[in-house]
Amino acid sequence: MKAGIIGANGYSGVELIRFLINHPNVEIEMLISHSTSGKNVKELYPHLSKVCEKPLENVDVDEVAEKVDLLFFATPSGVSQNLVPEFLDKGLTCIDLSGDFRLNDPEKYTKWYQKPAADQSYLQQAVYGLSEFYKEQIKNAKLIANPGCYPTAALLGILPAAKMGLVDLETLIIDGKSGASGAGRGVSLGSHFCEVNENVKAYKVGVHQHTPEIEQTIQSITGEQTNLSFTPHLIPMTRGIMCTVYASLKKPLSTEEAVEHYKQFYESDHFVRVREPGYWPATKEVYGSNYCDIGIVSDERTNRLMIISVIDNVVKGASGQAIQNMNLMNGWEEWTGLTLTPAYP
Ligand SMILES: NC(=O)C1=CN([C@@H]2O[C@H](COP(=O)(O)OP(=O)(O)OC[C@H]3O[C@@H](n4cnc5c(N)ncnc54)[C@H](OP(=O)(O)O)[C@@H]3O)[C@@H](O)[C@H]2O)C=CC1
Numbered sequence: 001m002k003a004g005i006i007g008a009n010g011y012s013g014v015e016l017i018r019f020l021i022n023h024p025n026v027e028i029e030m031l032i033s034h035s036t037s038g039k040n041v042k043e044l045y046p047h048l049s050k051v052c053e054k055p056l057e058n059v060d061v062d063e064v065a066e067k068v069d070l071l072f073f074a075t076p077s078g079v080s081q082n083l084v085p086e087f088l089d090k091g092l093t094c095i096d097l098s099g100d101f102r103l104n105d106p107e108k109y110t111k112w113y114q115k116p117a118a119d120q121s122y123l124q125q126a127v128y129g130l131s132e133f134y135k136e137q138i139k140n141a142k143l144i145a146n147p148g149c150y151p152t153a154a155l156l157g158i159l160p161a162a163k164m165g166l167v168d169l170e171t172l173i174i175d176g177k178s179g180a181s182g183a184g185r186g187v188s189l190g191s192h193f194c195e196v197n198e199n200v201k202a203y204k205v206g207v208h209q210h211t212p213e214i215e216q217t218i219q220s221i222t223g224e225q226t227n228l229s230f231t232p233h234l235i236p237m238t239r240g241i242m243c244t245v246y247a248s249l250k251k252p253l254s255t256e257e258a259v260e261h262y263k264q265f266y267e268s269d270h271f272v273r274v275r276e277p278g279y280w281p282a283t284k285e286v287y288g289s290n291y292c293d294i295g296i297v298s299d300e301r302t303n304r305l306m307i308i309s310v311i312d313n314v315v316k317g318a319s320g321q322a323i324q325n326m327n328l329m330n331g332w333e334e335w336t337g338l339t340l341t342p343a344y345p
């Protein structure tokens with residue numbers, strides 16, 4: 001299959017390249033960028049020398065549609081909503097890594113992203129690509145709204161307990177921590193070295209755009225509405241997200257029982273690994289890989305379940321999950337091209 005990447009010179013784009021060059025069923029046909037077109041990708045990313053030495057090209061809808069079967073959009077929100085309809089109409093499959101097609105309600109998108117939303121008919125067509133929870137829908141999709149990085153970590157952590165009815169969904173609190181690559185390659189005051197190094201800061205408190213995405217997905221899986229509190233933090237590391245979720249238990253439950261429930265729940269999911277009682281995951285244990293590692297504690301003193309989940313934001317939080325979804329859509333094993341072990345230390 002021939003794939004193209006729009007936004008190929010950004011962090012998620014270049015991470016798609018790293019995995020796709022090892023994918024047995026996919027050939028990277030086109031790399032597209034508007035600001036750096038005409039250059040070779042190895043000029044921007046010398047680590048790709050002798051690995052992927054392709055030119056970056058301008059987007060030409062007819063040419064792309066002729067050459068490519070599947071397109072990844074690794075572009076900021078507000079971009080893909082204008083391009084995806086043209087490509088879908090020309091028969092291409094689209095996987096969008098941005099937030100443009102994730103929220104069903106266009107008014108919510110406008111409120112949280114402060115931009116006009118995509119056309120409603122395309123929002124309805126899009127399938128939310130949280131691979132472990134929407135496998136059947138993903139298999140038949142033509143447009144995937146790949147989840148955000150924080151929602152991937154938070155949802156894989158809380159959804160089993162939510163679905164099994166173990167916790168009161170009105171009590172959810174999510175504490176998120178992200179490395180700086182989550183903000184993309186572009187430079188900004190908030191993400192430059194002196195602002196991030198030896199610093200930990202909360203940001204977008206109470207207004208982060210991933211809040212409605214997490215709430216919408218919990219409602220879609222459980223049928224129950226929830227209003228949760230989510231605080232993201234930027235921490236001085238390059239990759240990785242940790243989400244700690246707190247929720248009140250409906251009935252007393254031991255840590256051993258909770259861990260056993262989670263192990264059974266994710267038994268057939270290749271990329272989710274549940275720690276034994278008393279062990280909690282660290283971001284380094286998933287670095288560069290598509291795994292999500294989860295640790296669970298039932299705090300019998302406060303009657304709260306605490307779930308700690310870690311992912312690599314650029315892999316399971318973006319490009320890796322996008323490839324996992326591509327695999328599901330094509331009937332390939334979902335780990336195809338994604339079998340790299342985390343890089344440790
Ligand atoms: N980084 C992460 O951990 C995660 C990112 N995402 C999402 O993935 C998407 C890409 O993120 P990331 O790779 O980090 O971002 P980067 O800032 O690193 O890259 C963004 C890319 O988008 C392109 N781009 C910017 N503006 C436009 C435009 N108007 N038209 C076409 N292309 C444009 C840029 O190319 P050019 O230079 O040519 O403009 C660049 O290649 C975003 O939507 C992000 O929210 C999702 C989950 C995690």
Ligand SMILES: CC(=O)N[C@@H](CCC(=O)OP(=O)(O)O)C(=O)O
Pocket residue numbers: 076077097098099147148149178179180181182183209210232234
């Ligand atoms: C560290 C950092 O700044 N992270 C970004 C993640 C952005 C992202 O992934 O945005 P969408 O998924 O909504 O497109 C943020 O918190 O806004």
